[in-house]
Amino acid sequence: MDRDELGAWLRLTLSPGVGNGTARSLLARFGLPQAIFDQTEAALLHCVTPAQARALTAVPDNWQALLDTTWQWLADARPEGPARAIVALGDRRYPPLLLETQDPPLLLYLMGPARLLDANPFPTGLCLAVVGSRNPTAQGAENARHFSRALQGAGLTIVSGLALGVDAAAHEGALDAATDGAAAATIAVVGTGLDRVYPRKNLGLAHRIAARGLLVSEYPLGTPPLPANFPKRNRIISGLSQGTLVVEAALASGSLITARMAAEQGREVFAIPGSIHAPQSRGSHALIRQGAKLVETAQDILEELCLPAPAQDGGSAAPAGPPESPLLQALGFDPMGIDALVARTGCDAASLQVQLLELELDGHVARLPGGLFQRVAGA
Incomplete structure (x- = not known):
């Protein structure tokens, strides 16, 4: 993608009142973003509202500054560090599973090893989302880590959101089992621009993911951690994945949003049961009552996805403490x-x-x- 093409994509994402759905309709009618901005306001009125047509014929105030910042961000990638890329809708590297969803992002900002970004960063049908509470029980965090380690060892790429708690444990478990293979060890979909890490406590983890997996965002550089962005990014977590595993979740949680989106996208939903006394288990139990598949081991998930079991199943929820105690x-x-x-x-x-x-x-x-x-x- 050259600078002019990047500029046109950024302008399309910045045009006020023009959301992803309208943008996709415009792209289907006129082709690449450059062609959209070559149209007259009268031509645009055939497929957008008057307010949207006016917005598309005006250059957004912050467009030039964002283009300069983004182009420099791409150029500043160091040979010894993670590579950087921006993948647009229609690019051969755009994740096919995400493309099948109702609201695929126009742009994906990526950081990861050059060997992944130069080829196919997103494996087809081999991703599993692992999500859950930001304040898990000790058992919940351990389950997230063990399941992710076992599933990654069986060939699945673990997708999560880089949040505290279950997300971080899932990424760590996947990294523990990772080798430098053809697929990302784990994918972190974040709710900020990729020039920021939130929460800051996960800065070291983010660096590890960028070295052996992928950091992904649909948000422009400089985007702060706005509360509304995190539920929205959940559609990408589920959309990249063949299924979603909920480790622990309260009744009102982002994890249940991700599970609902996965079900709406026609993907599998799995849940680990927990204590009836733990608030963090009530969301998981609600999902199971609604039809999510109850799982006790990583093999339960692999069998459902018709994948071979790993040599050792580290995702068992069975006790491993000394039986003589x-x-x-x-x-x-x-x-x-x-x-x-x-x-x-x-x-x-x-x-x-x-x-x-x-x-x-x-x-x-x-x-x-x-x-x-x-x-x-x-x-």
Whole structure:
């Protein structure tokens, strides 16, 4: 894409009142964006409103500055760092699964290894979205990491949103299993421009993804973390993926938006059940009641997608703690406080605190807010 072509695409995305749907209609009628801007206002009125026609014949105030910034961003990619690219609707590298959805973005900004960006960054039918709570339980975060590690090891690219909690754990699990193959290890679809990382806590993770996977955004450079952008980007997370796995989700959460979009796009929806006492599990349970497929292991997903199982299934939700530990057996898998454990085991609180600390150091128990403890399966 040369500078003039990039400028025309940016102008189309910046034209006020001209959304993706109208833009796609214009592209279908006139061809590339340059041809749209060659039309008279009278010609444009055949397929847009008068206000839209006026907007398309005027140059947006911030267009030139954005073009300069974007062109420089592309030029500033360092040979030793991740490559940068912008893929427009109709480009051979545009993800085919996303193209099948109702509202594919006009432009996708990409960062990742040059070997991916120069060829085919998006595998066809081999992506799975893994989403969930920003404040997961210890078990939820562990499940996200283990499932993603196993599924990536089986050949699936893990797609998520670079948020705290389940998203970050999913990306990390995929990166743990990654090799420098022909596909991205993991794809992070973000709600800002690619010149920003949000949340800042995930800056290091974003660098790791750019080295072995893909960072993707539909938003122009300089776009801040606006709240409305994150639910909107969820259609890309589900749209890139053959299915969506919800690890943990509250009843009102972005993860349920992603799952709904996946169902509307005709993709599979999977959910991991959790404790009936955990608010983070209620959204997952609601999805299962609505027809999402309940999964307990990574193999459940692979079988549904007709893919071979990995050599070792690290996505099992079955407990992996020492079977000889009476305290782990008493703790079960729900969060529990010291008083309840005293009543259940008959041990004194001081003794339980020592045992819990040992189990925590061994990775079998997680300490939660409010003085609660929870067993971590698969740790």
